[in-house]
Amino acid sequence: AQSVAQPEDQVNVAEGNPLTVKCTYSVSGNPYLFWYVQYPNRGLQFLLKYITGDNLVKGSYGFEAEFNKSQTSFHLKKPSALVSDSALYFCAVRKEGYQKVTFGIGTKLQVIP
Amino acid sequence: DAGVIQSPRHEVTEMGQEVTLRCKPISGHDYLFWYRQTMMRGLELLIYFNNNVPIDDSGMPEDRFSAKMPNASFSTLKIQPSEPRDSAVYFCASRKGSYYGYTFGSGTRLTVV
Numbered sequence A: 001a002q003s004v005a006q007p008e009d010q011v012n013v014a015e016g017n018p019l020t021v022k023c024t025y026s027v028s029g030n031p032y033l034f035w036y037v038q039y040p041n042r043g044l045q046f047l048l049k050y051i052t053g054d055n056l057v058k059g060s061y062g063f064e065a066e067f068n069k070s071q072t073s074f075h076l077k078k079p080s081a082l083v084s085d086s087a088l089y090f091c092a093v094r095k096e097g098y099q100k101v102t103f104g105i106g107t108k109l110q111v112i113p
Numbered sequence B: 001d002a003g004v005i006q007s008p009r010h011e012v013t014e015m016g017q018e019v020t021l022r023c024k025p026i027s028g029h030d031y032l033f034w035y036r037q038t039m040m041r042g043l044e045l046l047i048y049f050n051n052n053v054p055i056d057d058s059g060m061p062e063d064r065f066s067a068k069m070p071n072a073s074f075s076t077l078k079i080q081p082s083e084p085r086d087s088a089v090y091f092c093a094s095r096k097g098s099y100y101g102y103t104f105g106s107g108t109r110l111t112v113v
Helices: none
Strands: A002-005 A010-014 A019-021 A024-027 A031-038 A044-050 A056-058 A064-068 A073-078 A087-095 A107-112 B005-007 B010-013 B019-024 B031-038 B042-050 B053-056 B065-071 B074-079 B088-095 B108-112
Touching: A002 A087, A010 A019, A019 A107, A024 A031, A024 A073, A024 A087, A031 A064, A031 A073, A044 A056, A044 A064, A073 A087, B005 B088, B010 B019, B019 B088, B019 B108, B031 B074, B042 B065, B042 B074, B053 B065, B074 B088
Parallel strands: A010 A107, B010 B108
Antiparallel strands: A002 A024, A019 A073, A031 A044, A031 A087, A056 A064, A064 A073, A087 A107, B005 B019, B019 B074, B031 B042, B031 B088, B042 B053, B065 B074, B088 B108
């Protein structure tokens, strides 16, 4: 079985401040972890992934995420938030060798000018 | 590349009618996934194909739902007969190989009245 938890329904951050969107996962075996962003009335867009290697992965639009195996976490971060980052963010996981991806319920990020 | 193309963008139909949703994946992508998104249940995987072959349809809610992929550039999701509880946004996503993220289409918003 595999699952993802996004503990915050919404995160508010002031423009220019660092942001963190939290994600924890549960999977038997090696995890493949992903972050996606969804703007209103659009499909999800891929931001970044962790498959193996460095625990800090960098992705699109200045986002990065840190894989922490001991805490089973994969938090999304950005050093300086933009108003245009306001959107719905999804964390996702699948087990190595398994094709089905499980998505979290999403976290709404609101960047306040 | 135009990305994953879904049609129609919006569909309003009466209960009992047949609905067909269409998807054109990105050329060269060998995996295709159909997801349904609702506020209550989030993103649910309905079915996925690998090289045009259905691999796992365990997420298809019931026999009223069917999906086909007659060739590498086209897939359909059919609901017959439709019911109000089928109202949701249906996304198609494609992927190349096992190590990449998905590319999602813009979705079809289905309303069954």
